[in-house]
Amino acid sequence: MKLRRLRQTFWWLLLGSILTICIFLALGNPTSQTAIAAVTRLEAAPGEILYRSQTKLDDQSGHVWQAVLFKQTYPNQEISLNLRLVGFPNSAELIHPQPLKITTADGKVLTAADVFLDEAPAPTIGQYNFKDILPQLPNEPLQLAIPLPKQKFIHISVPQSVVQEWHKVLIAKSLT
Template sequence: MLRRILKTIWWFLLLGILTIYIYLGLATFTSKTVIAAVIKLVDAPGEIVYRSQQKLNDELGNYWQVILFKQIHSNSNQISSINLRLVGFPGSQELAHPLPLKITSDTGKVLTAPDIFLDEAPAPTIGQYDFKDVLPQLPTKDLLIGIPVGRQNFINLSIPKYVVQEWQEVAIKP
């Protein structure tokens, strides 16, 4: 009799453990983990930098590091720049300089951000664009960025809504 009770308890314990494993396994498939953080750095005496950094892939499957950063002179609270830097991982196409970045909203509105590297970039797969005038005009929706790889050729990079929201958080930091 005791043996039967212990066997029943053992089966309930195993069933409980199995249920927990199944629940945790399904939860990992249904939830999206988003680690969004705006980082504050003190770059030099009197200069503060707010930064958002993401790793996204383009339409060809190549990964890009997408960094939006705002530099502020802390003694005057004056914004010196808001830039978007794109860094292509190995295998990414070379960027054409000094062509502007093309930003398309979900409504079809097209904005352009001028290239900061007018002459030469630090590496062929690095681009940096002036976002000071563009950022206030961006909707809080998914965007499509056209990265210039030739006079008329672009590689599209989808920017999810949560990244745009993070960029707008950078914009409002004091």
């Protein structure tokens, strides 16, 4: 009876160990910087099309930010192209209006104007005009720098795969 119980316990422990290993392998390396973005197309109203790439990125302190690049098109109007950065709980409060600093892999620095001139919908949200910036960005990793008081910055690394998705948003065209 004890031998049977011992075997049963052994098999349950083995099964639990195998399941645990499979879960860790499926999750991948927790320290790797993976970012998955996909371009989506939404029709908000007749003729008003929204193209969007949304992903989560970490800053230098390990805080998570949601990065949403979106393009809005309206009939017979100029398009708007903006990058919205949303800090999750415990992120720094942003000051407005302050431009976003974008640094390319080869050291070129560009700035995107803050869309929120006075106040954002929440203190951890920034939105920046990317209409003239995105066409200048190469398909390589970027570094974003969000200004804070006292000459400090929040630095967010943007992987090449996300920059490529942003370029897809830029060239996306309405089917109407």
